[in-house]
Amino acid sequence: MPIENGRMKLQSNCGLPGLDRPDSRCAAMGIHANSVVTHGDTIAGLKYIGRRFVADCFEAEKPRRRSFLRGSRCSSRSRTNSAKAIRQVERAEQLA
Numbered sequence: 001m002p003i004e005n006g007r008m009k010l011q012s013n014c015g016l017p018g019l020d021r022p023d024s025r026c027a028a029m030g031i032h033a034n035s036v037v038t039h040g041d042t043i044a045g046l047k048y049i050g051r052r053f054v055a056d057c058f059e060a061e062k063p064r065r066r067s068f069l070r071g072s073r074c075s076s077r078s079r080t081n082s083a084k085a086i087r088q089v090e091r092a093e094q095l096a
Contacts, residue, residue, distance in 0.1 A: 028049075
């Protein structure tokens with residue numbers, strides 16, 4: 001990706017060189033997205049942009065659907081791992 005004066009050099013159509021392929025994805029969030037998505041720098045704007053980006057990636061990748069049993073196992077494993085990680089966090093006195 002070409003860089004000029006510490007900034008990415010865009011193409012004339014505002015595309016990103018090296019990423020202008022159907023399977024490439026790039027997202028901008030926060031103040032940088034404010035010119036494209038109204039209120040892109042707010043919490044609601046960040047959520048909107050994040051969800052649209054995930055949906056776009058999902059559409060591009062077209063993953064196979066999981067069976068109910070496999071999805072349930074994955075969800076259960078995720079809950080178990082999260083609970084283990086939370087238990088390992090040391091307790092600290094709250095200051096406020």
